[in-house]
Amino acid sequence: xxxxxxxxxxxxxxxxxxxxxxxxxxxxxxxxxxxxxxxxxxxxxxxxxxxxxxxxxxxxxxxxxxxxxxxxxxxxxxxxxxxxxxxxxxxxxxxxxxxxxxxxxxxxxxxxxx
Amino acid sequence: xxxxxxxxxxxxxxxxxxxxxxxxxxxxxxxxxxxxxxxxxxxxxxxxxxxxxxxxxxxxxxxxxxxxxxxxxxxxxxxxxxxxxxxxxxxxxxxxxxxxxxxxxxxxxxxxxxx
Numbered sequence: 001x002x003x004x005x006x007x008x009x010x011x012x013x014x015x016x017x018x019x020x021x022x023x024x025x026x027x028x029x030x031x032x033x034x035x036x037x038x039x040x041x042x043x044x045x046x047x048x049x050x051x052x053x054x055x056x057x058x059x060x061x062x063x064x065x066x067x068x069x070x071x072x073x074x075x076x077x078x079x080x081x082x083x084x085x086x087x088x089x090x091x092x093x094x095x096x097x098x099x100x101x102x103x104x105x106x107x108x109x110x111x112x113x114x
Numbered sequence: 115x116x117x118x119x120x121x122x123x124x125x126x127x128x129x130x131x132x133x134x135x136x137x138x139x140x141x142x143x144x145x146x147x148x149x150x151x152x153x154x155x156x157x158x159x160x161x162x163x164x165x166x167x168x169x170x171x172x173x174x175x176x177x178x179x180x181x182x183x184x185x186x187x188x189x190x191x192x193x194x195x196x197x198x199x200x201x202x203x204x205x206x207x208x209x210x211x212x213x214x215x216x217x218x219x220x221x222x223x224x225x226x227x228x229x
Contacts, residue, residue, distance in 0.1 A: 004157070033217075040123070042204060042219040043158075058216070090157055100146050100165040103217060105157030 002026050006091050006106035013081045013113050021076040021109050023091030030096035032074040033058070033103070034066065036087040043090065049074055050096050081113045116141040118207050120220035128228055133195040135223045137188045137205030146208040147188040148217070149179055151201045158204060164188060175199070195227045 007022045025032065033048035045058030049068040063085060065077040074093075078085060088110050092103040117140045127133050139145055146165055150158040162173025169181045179190045188205060205220040 035219075040221055042118075042221040044219075045216060048216070092158075100163065102148055102150075102160035102163060103158075105150075105159070107155070107157045 004091055004093055004104050004106035006089075006109050008109060009107070010110045011112070013078075013111065015081060015083060015113060017081050019078050019081065021078075021089055021091075021111070023074045023076065023106060024072050025074075025091075025093040025104070026072065027093060027104065028071060029093035029104070030071065031103075032068065032091065032093045034064070034074070034076045035090045035092065036060065036085075037090060037108070038087050046076065046089075078111075083113045085111065086113045087111060116145070116207050116216075116218045118205050118218050118220040120203075120205055120223045122223050123221075124224045124226065126226045126228065127195050129197050130194050133190075133192040133199065133225065133227070135190040135203050135205075135225060137190065137220060139186050139188060139205070139207045141207055147179075147181065148206040148208070149173065149177070149188075149190050150204045150206065152204065152222075153201050161190070161203075195225075197227050197229050200225055200227045 004025045030051045034046040035043040037043050044060050046064050047066040049055045052068050052071050055066050088108045090108050091106045094103040095101050119138045148163045149161040152158050161177050162171050164171050164181045172178045177192050203223050206217050208217045
C-alpha cells in the first residue's frame with residue numbers, strides 16, 4: 001500500500017516556466033488537497049477536491065491550477081513560475097464522508113524557482 | 115473563520131523529562147483537532163485527534179493531548195521525551211462546514227530533545 005505518492009521530489013525551474021506536480025493515492029479517498037509549506041507559516045491550502053470532477057480554491061490559489069479527472073490523481077500545475085512559489089509542496093488525501101479521519105500526506109516536492 | 119496558534123516556535127527539553135507543545139484554536143462551532151509530526155524531508159504523520167468524548171486522547175509513540183474547551187486549547191504531551199521525538203510538530207483544526215473539510219494548521223513548533 002503506497003499511500004500518497006508525489007513526483008518529482010525535487011525540481012528547479014526558471015522564472016516563467018510551467019510544470020506539473022503529480023500526486024496519486026491508492027486508498028480510494030475522495031478528498032485530496034495541495035498545501036505549500038513555508039518557514040514559520042505552517043501549511044497553507046492551495047486547492048482541494050472532494051471528488052472526481054470537483055475542485056475548489058483554498059487560501060492561496062493564485063498562480064496554480066488543478067484538475068481531478070480520476071479519484072486517484074490530483075495534479076497541481078504552475079502556469080508561469082515565479083520566485084515567490086519557491087516552497088515545499090505537499091499533497092494529502094482523506095475519506096470525504098468520514099470527516100473525522102486524518103489526512104494522509106505525501107513526502108513532498110521541493111521546488112526552487114530561479 | 116478558523117485558526118490555530120502555536121505560541122512557541124521552539125521547545126527544548128532533556129531526554130526523560132516531560133514534553134509539552136502548546137496549541138490554541140479559534141472556531142465558530144465544534145472542532146475536530148489533530149496533531150501531526152514532521153521529520154526532516156518527510157511529509158506530515160498523524161499522531162492523534164480529538165473528535166468528541168474523553169478530553170484526554172492518546173496517540174502514537176506515547177503522545178497524548180488534552181482538549182480544554184473553556185481555554186480553547188489542545189496541548190500535546192509526552193511524559194518522558196526521547197531524543198527521537200526531535201521533530202516539527204503541527205496542530206490543526208477542521209470544522210465541518212458545507213461541502214468541505216478544510217484543515218487549518220498552526221505555524222509549527224520545533225522540538226529538540228537533548229541527550
